[in-house]
Amino acid sequence: MRDDAVPALYFDGASSRRRAVMLEAGAQLVIREDGAMLAAWPYDSIRRADAGPGVLRLRSRAAPELARLDIADAGAAARIAAHCPRLDEGGDAAVSTRRILAWSLAAAFSIALVVVYGLPLIADRLAPLIPPAWEARIGDMVDAQVKTIFGGKTCSGAEGSAALAKLVAGLDKASGLASAHRPAVIDSGIANAMALPGGRIYVFRGMIERAETPDELAGVIAHELGHVAARDGMRKLIQSGGTSYLLGLLFGDVAGSGAAIYVTRELLDSAYSREAETRADDFAGDALARLGRPPEPLGELLLRVTGEKKRTAMSVIASHPVSAERLERLRARNFAARGPQLLSFGEWRALKAICSPANDGGRAG
Amino acid sequence: MIQDPTPPIRLPGSSLPEQSGPRALAFSGEDGDFLRLVARGAALQLLTFGFYRFWLVTDVRRHLWSHTSLDGDAFEYAGLGRELVFGFLFALAILTPVYLLYFVVGLEVERLKAFASVPLFLFFFVFQQFAIYRARRYRLTRTIWRGLRFWMSGSGWSYALRSSLWLLAVVLTLGLAHPWRVAALERYKLRHTFYGDLQGRFVATGGALFARIWWIWLALAIPLAMLIAAGVVQARHGSILVDAPVANALAGGALIAALILPLLWPLFRAIEWRWWVEGLRLGDVRAASVLSSGALFGLYAKFAVIGALVVGVIGFVGLVLGAAAIAWSGLTFDELLQTRGDAFTIALTIAMFLAYFCAGLAVGALQRYFLQRGLWRAVATTSFVFHVDALAAVASRGAAAHALGEGLADGLDVAGF
Numbered sequence: 001m002r003d004d005a006v007p008a009l010y011f012d013g014a015s016s017r018r019r020a021v022m023l024e025a026g027a028q029l030v031i032r033e034d035g036a037m038l039a040a041w042p043y044d045s046i047r048r049a050d051a052g053p054g055v056l057r058l059r060s061r062a063a064p065e066l067a068r069l070d071i072a073d074a075g076a077a078a079r080i081a082a083h084c085p086r087l088d089e090g091g092d093a094a095v096s097t098r099r100i101l102a103w104s105l106a107a108a109f110s111i112a113l114v115v116v117y118g119l120p121l122i123a124d125r126l127a128p129l130i131p132p133a134w135e136a137r138i139g140d141m142v143d144a145q146v147k148t149i150f151g152g153k154t155c156s157g158a159e160g161s162a163a164l165a166k167l168v169a170g171l172d173k174a175s176g177l178a179s180a181h182r183p184a185v186i187d188s189g190i191a192n193a194m195a196l197p198g199g200r201i202y203v204f205r206g207m208i209e210r211a212e213t214p215d216e217l218a219g220v221i222a223h224e225l226g227h228v229a230a231r232d233g234m235r236k237l238i239q240s241g242g243t244s245y246l247l248g249l250l251f252g253d254v255a256g257s258g259a260a261i262y263v264t265r266e267l268l269d270s271a272y273s274r275e276a277e278t279r280a281d282d283f284a285g286d287a288l289a290r291l292g293r294p295p296e297p298l299g300e301l302l303l304r305v306t307g308e309k310k311r312t313a314m315s316v317i318a319s320h321p322v323s324a325e326r327l328e329r330l331r332a333r334n335f336a337a338r339g340p341q342l343l344s345f346g347e348w349r350a351l352k353a354i355c356s357p358a359n360d361g362g363r364a365g
Numbered sequence: 366m367i368q369d370p371t372p373p374i375r376l377p378g379s380s381l382p383e384q385s386g387p388r389a390l391a392f393s394g395e396d397g398d399f400l401r402l403v404a405r406g407a408a409l410q411l412l413t414f415g416f417y418r419f420w421l422v423t424d425v426r427r428h429l430w431s432h433t434s435l436d437g438d439a440f441e442y443a444g445l446g447r448e449l450v451f452g453f454l455f456a457l458a459i460l461t462p463v464y465l466l467y468f469v470v471g472l473e474v475e476r477l478k479a480f481a482s483v484p485l486f487l488f489f490f491v492f493q494q495f496a497i498y499r500a501r502r503y504r505l506t507r508t509i510w511r512g513l514r515f516w517m518s519g520s521g522w523s524y525a526l527r528s529s530l531w532l533l534a535v536v537l538t539l540g541l542a543h544p545w546r547v548a549a550l551e552r553y554k555l556r557h558t559f560y561g562d563l564q565g566r567f568v569a570t571g572g573a574l575f576a577r578i579w580w581i582w583l584a585l586a587i588p589l590a591m592l593i594a595a596g597v598v599q600a601r602h603g604s605i606l607v608d609a610p611v612a613n614a615l616a617g618g619a620l621i622a623a624l625i626l627p628l629l630w631p632l633f634r635a636i637e638w639r640w641w642v643e644g645l646r647l648g649d650v651r652a653a654s655v656l657s658s659g660a661l662f663g664l665y666a667k668f669a670v671i672g673a674l675v676v677g678v679i680g681f682v683g684l685v686l687g688a689a690a691i692a693w694s695g696l697t698f699d700e701l702l703q704t705r706g707d708a709f710t711i712a713l714t715i716a717m718f719l720a721y722f723c724a725g726l727a728v729g730a731l732q733r734y735f736l737q738r739g740l741w742r743a744v745a746t747t748s749f750v751f752h753v754d755a756l757a758a759v760a761s762r763g764a765a766a767h768a769l770g771e772g773l774a775d776g777l778d779v780a781g782f
Contacts, residue, residue, distance in 0.1 A: 011512025052439035105415030
């Protein structure tokens, strides 16, 4: 045994036996127990393994995977370590934090690019490719939810329904849409209208009550037809789904990221949908123009419904552009009515009363 | 040479003849080291949008494992951050179609009845249990002691099924079945746990745990029942409380429940930990625990108080900075809301987000410090192991498992430490 032999503990990786050994730093690191050689590790195969404080633990790529040497004496440990040129390779310590940082930022950047630019593009391309039957199914699903949320009451006064059908038929024809759309009136005081994937359109009673002329209501319905024509419902679905998924990927399980994902997605979604709203307004303007009716009443109705809201901090988040801006845009292309009234006075009155119980058809569940 | 830090100790209740006496598990980590580790990890998580989590959990485990020793030899965690990244990517490849399938099935069910798809989340619960089992297998096969690894057999799906059915029983019995659920799951896990060729088992019974914690259940159930009764009384009388004295008494009961709950939780955890440690068997090796409820209560209390302080300070700094920014912009609050200050409001929103993330990460770091490391140390240093000689000549068996389970657990938000 040589003078510079170092005491160590050896575990051979085949059994949990704890052997007190002596290490000799020759051409290789020789491990001896009571003078008998147990193993010899080439220096460039030796790597560091985790151990408690004050202990150098070694493993070797030339030995069984879990064979370990524990050296407790600091001076001896340093002498042995000096022989091993590749001691710190292969572990996590070999990966520099700067590299992790750089790759993470690159990944985050590319995800952000995909969310902001890629997804709208994908949704634009993908939405027209979704078979109409699928879209109709999704529409059925949302329909069931809308009916549950609003108590499932639709209005079907006979005369009012006839007037509404006439209004919609005229708009369908004017905008060159192939299929006939029959909007349903939901018995809710909320002043709103919506288009679902698959072409279903809802007008809420509140909207009909707030409308003062057939032109105003026609504008709202034409706007929703614009969403249907552009398949905005489908597009929004693809965008929101993709955005949630990618943001979830990005944030992972940073504490409480759920709320952050939600808010970020809302911000992005509403930015997309503000463009869609402007397009739908233009679509409505075109359809009305073909019927010889002015587009301005649509803007006036919107302004009446939302009130004189100015652009506020919240309007970054609001999904619709500020009504005043929409009115300005519609007013810019306004003209004096040149076509016939869309509904007679009697028809308009029947439509306004479509939800009143006195009306013959009553309400249908 | 490594000195055995723990002289043999005779514990009350150790009736088995000891050749070498019980050995305490030792924990030698420095508080400051670990605090630096998690603080640095939190900062890097912020800078990497959370991607650093794979390396952070690996570092945390390496610290905990390597500072814990049994019979003088330290444990070793041989997992790598990049293994977790690959596990995560694999999990993504599996979870993406699963999420899509979930979406399509949900669509079909919704068509039949609105919101009927809500129970589908149960599928994800089962999947989470699968992930928990597989993640445990990864961690266990990366745990090395005396040149041998721990490992695990068994089926993740079988475990998931047991866990889910037992949970159903717990729900149906209003929580009373909890001890038997834990016992059944621990039996399954330990039966499939090995150190080399030494097989584990779990011998503690649900009945024994129930006998120790039934009164906690009662202490919670009574005020909760009172609260529900108060709700019923109020609902029956409309929105205004008519019978104020009765309702007040009931609400008072609920308040008491809310106050004692934080006291009962550490107590419950300590009882459960002691019961668990004492049920562990590895061949002839067994363990005992003298963990005190006070130690756990201290950890939870420190976490709650310091966490609240840190969040408060971050919130206060955020408010002061926000107010300073608004003052600097020269806008009144009304003007701020009215003007087209988009760039400014966006900057403010981003600043709010940053404060929010900082608070979240700080709480995460404190949670790692107190509730992971603190708990680990509390349990380890109060546990004694009998018959360590049985560990002297165990033969090697078992292979390293893939990190897919960890990735799934991460993707399904059930990652442990």
